[in-house]
Amino acid sequence: MARIAFIGLGIMGSPMAVHLHNAGHRVVGYNRTPDKTRALVEAGGSAAASVAEAVADADVVALMVTDTPDVVEILTGEGGVFETARPGTLVIDFSTIRPDVTADLAEQARRKGFRIIDAPVSGGEAGARNATLSIMVGGTEEDFAAARPVLDVVGRTVVHVGPNGSGQTVKAANQLIVAGHLAVLAEAVVFLEAYGVDTAAAIEVLGGGLAHSAIMEHKAPQMLDRSFEPGFRLDLHHKDLGIVTSAAREAGVVTPVAALAAQLVAAARASGDGNLDHSALFRTVARLSGRE
Incomplete structure (x- = not known):
């Protein structure tokens, strides 16, 4: 020990x-x-x-x-x-x-x-x-x-x-994937709600197919309930996406989705949502459609 x-x-x-x-x-x-x-x-x-x-x-x-x-x-x-x-x-x-x-x-x-x-x-x-x-x-x-x-x-x-640094590089990739999933999931929920679909039922059936992900499983309920108690704060995801975009630029790698996700997260922070869970990115996506 x-x-x-x-x-x-x-x-x-x-x-x-x-x-x-x-x-x-x-x-x-x-x-x-x-x-x-x-x-x-x-x-x-x-x-x-x-x-x-x-x-x-x-x-x-x-x-x-x-x-x-x-x-x-x-x-x-x-x-x-x-x-x-x-x-x-x-x-x-x-x-x-x-x-x-x-x-x-x-x-x-x-x-x-x-x-x-x-x-x-x-x-x-x-x-x-x-x-x-x-x-x-x-x-x-x-x-x-x-x-x-x-x-x-x-x-x-x-x-x-x-070697040293590789763990942080993989984590940066992880945070890019998570942010992309959150943004797309938020768009999907706003889209479903706009058409009056039973969103809980929709998430259930989508989760049984190729669209399933851990993000959908754990974060869709928070979006549907508008409950954003922090498990991982948007402020921290903002910091992590800064690491992604900076490291990608240094490597000469083009990451347009990372750039968009970083801007959406920055907008969420500017709206005062930085201390909420990163699933609160939904609020920014909904605001863009005038639905929040």
Whole structure:
């Protein structure tokens, strides 16, 4: 059983840390908002007052934070992981950040004697709570093997996809696919409602055919009910689509659907929907037709 420092105990990180504690690991959590360590502490884990305190004794440091600058600060900043953790510590970054920055951080980690993998996840809050996340991992085969006892506790589908940065690249592709599905599903629901169709019945039959997807299964009910309690916030999807469009431009890849999805999500945020679930993209699509 490992000594794990878990940094970032939000909607996703908190249940993941609790699962690791329940699996027998010794988990110390740190969050900039200390109140968010409560669930881990109540489960029997412990809380630290700083990154340095959390990682001082750790075998593994896990990160689940919001954006690229957060990861850079936690790893390379004053009192950060690279300065205060023991050489040889395995760093698992569950966050979704830029692939190029991930590759650069991995090179810094190696020079300082650390092991590191990027392990962004898909599955949202439900996947974190049910330990059914899909985890796409970038790093060496050896570091991936060393991380499996941690990854297998929180994920159901755990796949090594290549060297450092590859996990983030695959996650960017995942977020493009999800955004495209959300936009098309929203259009379909608006279209069905405009014709007075029984939308619940329509979604049932569409879900039994080739149009079925996990997005339809989990997000169509939210659109039909106009219930957008956040499982994955539009603000975060906006950030992720920025990663997609930037990385595609750097690679010289044309992604017109990604550009359109990014603009729709940006419009949703501009309308004040950023803190809603990303299925609330429906509201923007409906507004464009004057139906919301």
